[in-house]
Amino acid sequence: MNGDWGPVIVIKGDHKGKIGHYDDNDSLFSDEENIDPDFWDSDSWRDVEGVEEENLKALDVAIVTSATYS
Structure with a gap:
């Protein structure tokens, strides 16, 4: 998730x-x-590399907050 915030x-x-x-x-x-x-x-x-726990997976997510635009 690359890109500009907004x-x-x-x-x-x-x-x-x-x-x-x-x-x-x-x-x-x-x-x-x-x-x-x-x-x-x-x-x-995706598989998480470099950790001791086997089979650990990660999901990249965006944090979206409520907003009011005028």
Whole structure:
């Protein structure tokens, strides 16, 4: 997820149709509890290298906050 920060339009999910602000990047890791099942359906999981835990996967995600633009 490379690119400029700024406004985004949400096109899927519970917040479809809303405008938000692309604020930052983060990662979800396969050992975290309570990951939304929709994230598991993604084929974008990647192997995490350089860690002791075997079979650890990460999914790069964008942090989008609510925004008001005028």
